[in-house]
Amino acid sequence: MIRLSQSQRSGLVGAALLAAVLVVIGLATLYFGSRYQIRLVYSAYVNLIVVLGLQVFMGNARITNLSHSAFMGIGAYAAALCVTPENIKKISLPAAPWGLADFSLDPVISAAIAIAITAVLALLLGLFIVRLTSIGATIVTLAVLVIVHAVFLYRTDIFKGNQAFFGIPQVFDLSWVVGIAILAVVVCRLFRESRWGIQLRASADDEVGAAAMGVEIYRLRLIAWVLGAVILAVAGICYAYFLGTISARPFYFNHVFLTLAMLILGGMRTVTGAVLGTFLISFGLEGVRYLETGPVLLGIELPEALGLSGIALGAVIVLTMALRPTGIMGNREIETLFVRKTF
Amino acid sequence: MEYVIQQVLNALSFGAEYALLALGLAIVFSIMGLVNFAHGEIIAVGGYTMVAFASLAIGNPVIVMGGAIIAAMLASLTLERVAFRPVRKADPTTGLLTAFGVSIVLQNVFLMFVSPRPIAVTSLYFLDWPIEIAGIRLASLQVFETLTTIVVIVALMLFLRRTVLGLAVRAASLDFEMVRLTGIKANRVFAMAFLISGLLAGLACIFIMARRGSVDPHLGFDPVLKAFVACVVGGFGSLPGAVLGGFLLGAVEVAMLVMLPQSLGGMTDAFVFMIVAMILIWRPDGILSPAIEKGDKL
Amino acid sequence: MLTIQDLHVFHGPIEAVHGISLNVERGKCISLLGPNGAGKTSTISAITGIARATGSMRFEEREISGDSVEARIASGIAVSPEGRRIFSNLTILENLTLGAALQKDQAEKGRDIDHWFSLFPILAERRDQAAGTLSGGEQQMLAIARALMARPKILLLDEPSLGLAPKIVRQIFDLIGTLKDRGMTILLVEQNATQALKLADYAYLMSSGRIVAHGTADELGKSDKLMAELTGVA
Numbered sequence: 001m002i003r004l005s006q007s008q009r010s011g012l013v014g015a016a017l018l019a020a021v022l023v024v025i026g027l028a029t030l031y032f033g034s035r036y037q038i039r040l041v042y043s044a045y046v047n048l049i050v051v052l053g054l055q056v057f058m059g060n061a062r063i064t065n066l067s068h069s070a071f072m073g074i075g076a077y078a079a080a081l082c083v084t085p086e087n088i089k090k091i092s093l094p095a096a097p098w099g100l101a102d103f104s105l106d107p108v109i110s111a112a113i114a115i116a117i118t119a120v121l122a123l124l125l126g127l128f129i130v131r132l133t134s135i136g137a138t139i140v141t142l143a144v145l146v147i148v149h150a151v152f153l154y155r156t157d158i159f160k161g162n163q164a165f166f167g168i169p170q171v172f173d174l175s176w177v178v179g180i181a182i183l184a185v186v187v188c189r190l191f192r193e194s195r196w197g198i199q200l201r202a203s204a205d206d207e208v209g210a211a212a213m214g215v216e217i218y219r220l221r222l223i224a225w226v227l228g229a230v231i232l233a234v235a236g237i238c239y240a241y242f243l244g245t246i247s248a249r250p251f252y253f254n255h256v257f258l259t260l261a262m263l264i265l266g267g268m269r270t271v272t273g274a275v276l277g278t279f280l281i282s283f284g285l286e287g288v289r290y291l292e293t294g295p296v297l298l299g300i301e302l303p304e305a306l307g308l309s310g311i312a313l314g315a316v317i318v319l320t321m322a323l324r325p326t327g328i329m330g331n332r333e334i335e336t337l338f339v340r341k342t343f
Numbered sequence: 344m345e346y347v348i349q350q351v352l353n354a355l356s357f358g359a360e361y362a363l364l365a366l367g368l369a370i371v372f373s374i375m376g377l378v379n380f381a382h383g384e385i386i387a388v389g390g391y392t393m394v395a396f397a398s399l400a401i402g403n404p405v406i407v408m409g410g411a412i413i414a415a416m417l418a419s420l421t422l423e424r425v426a427f428r429p430v431r432k433a434d435p436t437t438g439l440l441t442a443f444g445v446s447i448v449l450q451n452v453f454l455m456f457v458s459p460r461p462i463a464v465t466s467l468y469f470l471d472w473p474i475e476i477a478g479i480r481l482a483s484l485q486v487f488e489t490l491t492t493i494v495v496i497v498a499l500m501l502f503l504r505r506t507v508l509g510l511a512v513r514a515a516s517l518d519f520e521m522v523r524l525t526g527i528k529a530n531r532v533f534a535m536a537f538l539i540s541g542l543l544a545g546l547a548c549i550f551i552m553a554r555r556g557s558v559d560p561h562l563g564f565d566p567v568l569k570a571f572v573a574c575v576v577g578g579f580g581s582l583p584g585a586v587l588g589g590f591l592l593g594a595v596e597v598a599m600l601v602m603l604p605q606s607l608g609g610m611t612d613a614f615v616f617m618i619v620a621m622i623l624i625w626r627p628d629g630i631l632s633p634a635i636e637k638g639d640k641l
Numbered sequence: 642m643l644t645i646q647d648l649h650v651f652h653g654p655i656e657a658v659h660g661i662s663l664n665v666e667r668g669k670c671i672s673l674l675g676p677n678g679a680g681k682t683s684t685i686s687a688i689t690g691i692a693r694a695t696g697s698m699r700f701e702e703r704e705i706s707g708d709s710v711e712a713r714i715a716s717g718i719a720v721s722p723e724g725r726r727i728f729s730n731l732t733i734l735e736n737l738t739l740g741a742a743l744q745k746d747q748a749e750k751g752r753d754i755d756h757w758f759s760l761f762p763i764l765a766e767r768r769d770q771a772a773g774t775l776s777g778g779e780q781q782m783l784a785i786a787r788a789l790m791a792r793p794k795i796l797l798l799d800e801p802s803l804g805l806a807p808k809i810v811r812q813i814f815d816l817i818g819t820l821k822d823r824g825m826t827i828l829l830v831e832q833n834a835t836q837a838l839k840l841a842d843y844a845y846l847m848s849s850g851r852i853v854a855h856g857t858a859d860e861l862g863k864s865d866k867l868m869a870e871l872t873g874v875a
Contacts, residue, residue, distance in 0.1 A: 064436050128624045135378060135435055136627050139575040143616035146568070150613035257447055264440055306459065310451030317444030322429035325437045510739050514728040521726045524689060526714030526743045526791060 075233025267327025358593025383563025419541025729773030
């Protein structure tokens with residue numbers, strides 16, 4: 001039995017509260033939602049897992065990461081390449097090298113392989129990234145995003161670039177992703193409240209001071225980085241296993257900014273912030289998208305306004321940074337809203 | 344031999360463009376630690392100004408180019424007032440994310456109020472004609488670009504060394520509060536840095552537009568991404584570093600174009616970014632980075 | 642000339658100075674003494690407007706507590722801050738030029754530079770060197786010269802002897818003496834009480850954000866409180 005610290009126990013309480021919210025939203029959608037709404041909520045949950053993966057590194061180490069969508073893409077493509085039936089791959093990837101089109105595995109093994117591949121890649125990159133100062137690290141993550149995207153686009157024989165990679169078995173439904181999102185919430189909270197998480201956050205506040213106290217910053221950053229990448233790979237797998245088709249486009253800048261805005265709005269320092277920001281923006285943007293189509297509201301026909309959702313997204317980031325740089329939640333997790341501090 | 348000279352000239356003109364943009368980023372970063380990702384949209388503002396002139400049937404190149412530069416400078420100044428002043432004292436991450444937000448807003452404003460599709464601008468084609476000197480073929484635009492960058496660097500150097508405001512901009516990169524304690528108004532220093540940054544973006548805009556001949560909402564994104572990288576490689580916040588990084592990036596890019604086999608053509612950017620990442624791993628703070636102290640200052 | 646009443650200074654949520662009052666008369670050298678963390682530098686930051694403060698500050702019969710940093714400097718306050726804070730990436734000449742940033746008359750500026758170079762020959766010799774290459778004592782001189790370039794009505798000197806060798810400390814205090822003899826109004830913040838009291842006409846002793854004693858240099862020099870505060874021995 002793993003012994004949990006005091007802060008981890010209160011973390012579990014918080015995670016349980018968040019899980020309850022996730023279950024309620026999931027069940028409500030499952031029983032009352034239309035097909036379109038289920039799809040919408042599913043993608044919100046996938047983005048939630050992405051934002052959680054982002055939070056593990058960004059929130060604890062406070063280094064802006066821009067490569068998260070790339071890791072999600074790596075996870076998605078790796079799983080898709082493993083799981084897609086041979087007969088489909090023979091058609092869609094006739095020129096695939098290294099016998100990639102000559103095998104197919106079951107979804108669980110495929111997912112495990114995809115996670116392992118992403119984790120190894122993240123580890124290798126992380127060895128360098130964790131040593132850089134904040135802006136330098138951000139630039140390298142940017143470079144990673146550009147490089148990975150270029151590979152997806154260029155190796156059409158493997159990834160099909162901007163065309164659809166189709167035929168992935170659709171093994172997941174909404175209840176799956178709700179369960180996985182809850183698991184991700186628990187993992188993120190336990191990490192945040194673990195000795196590693198606490199030391200990492202301390203070192204982000206005062207690098208020199210924490211180092212003087214014997215905190216091994218690089219190692220802690222690396223752990224958070226790889227853990228984050230694993231969660232991102234899981235998000236990618238969830239994405240692929242539900243939609244059945246993927247392409248390179250969703251794993252690039254637009255998605256990077258979208259998920260970044262979610263984390264920033266909610267507050268990157270807390271898991272609660274990640275959850276809150278994801279749902280606020282997912283559902284808020286849906287409302288704005290409705291306005292974009294030029295609907296008739298209160299008898300007034302509004303003009304079509306393509307770009308409105310982008311403006312809203314950017315404005316959310318700018319306003320959050322100007323008015324409340326630590327996001328809505330700041331340093332508070334959900335349980336502190338209910339329970340009085342006991343220490 | 345001629346081939347080599349031609350490629351060197353290519354590298355110079357690529358590098359000149361990156362250096363122009365990187366200088367614009369670096370001058371703002373040096374005084375306020377802001378990584379201004381919205382720089383690309385300043386370029387786009389210049390581009391759309393050209394479109395506006397074209398639709399008014401104004402083709403006078405002086406007006407078109409001057410107008411674009413002035414529009415870029417005004418846009419840069421406006422962003423400082425509206426978006427960046429509230430985060431002036433914030434940490435670099437907050438500034439970076441704000442700039443991202445501004446960039447997204449502006450791109451979508453162009454998309455919504457102008458057009459998501461590219462709009463052709465033909466008024467600057469006259470800048471580009473082929474010339475041949477001693478068997479070396481090159482485009483006039485490349486020559487203009489390289490010369491302009493050299494002139495800009497010299498002018499900037501004179502400004503930074505000979506004027507009080509220039510000295511203040513340099514001093515502010517080290518200790519802004521002390522600059523205020525000499526009685527120079529902080530707002531003037533910020534305004535000047537953004538004005539220069541806008542001017543550099545406006546100049547870059549002319550060359551980018553002359554080459555591409557069209558403007559779309561994402562016009563500035565790719566060039567600024569590269570300039571951003573050039574800054575980091577040179578040492579973020581260092582002006583000589585920005586120039587060095589710009590030309591280095593130009594050289595790497597041309598080298599990649601020349602050396603990579605045709606079949607890997609689509610991977611040029613990937614290789615460029617990979618080399619940049621390796622430079623950073625070799626020198627984490629960039630090649631000419633200003634000294635950074637992590638602890639408290641005495 | 643400078644009258645401060647009930648000044649409270651804050652660093653974020655923390656109050657560092659709890660309601661002090663002091664007075665600097667024209668042409669006098671007033672010293673503010675006290676141990677580390679007494680609130681001396683906070684007081685200076687409040688006068689220049691860098692730190693948030695409440696209370697009254699009157700400079701030349703005018704309330705300045707609502708003014709911006711820049712406006713206060715323009716009204717004739719100059720500071721040589723703690724830790725010197727010279728612009729190490731600029732040359733010595735450039736540092737001095739920036740000191741006179743508000744001087745519009747180029748000829749006057751040139752005369753001032755020549756004037757201070759004659760008082761600080763060591764700086765004149767190295768006028769085109771980066772200021773960061775100077776020794777600690779030379780940097781301190783540069784910081785004072787930079788402040789003087791503004792032709793201030795009052796000069797705030799924050800710990801000019803900090804971290805300098807005894808011989809250099811004497812040089813710095815000689816220099817301050819010269820400035821005083823020329824009629825400069827000086828507010829001198831120091832931990833080095835012995836040296837400061839030799840120069841000061843009047844002195845205030847601060848401890849834990851309060852003024853615990855004040856008097857002429859003679860009075861304060863004989864006081865037990867001074868020794869007690871500065872050495873921790875009662």
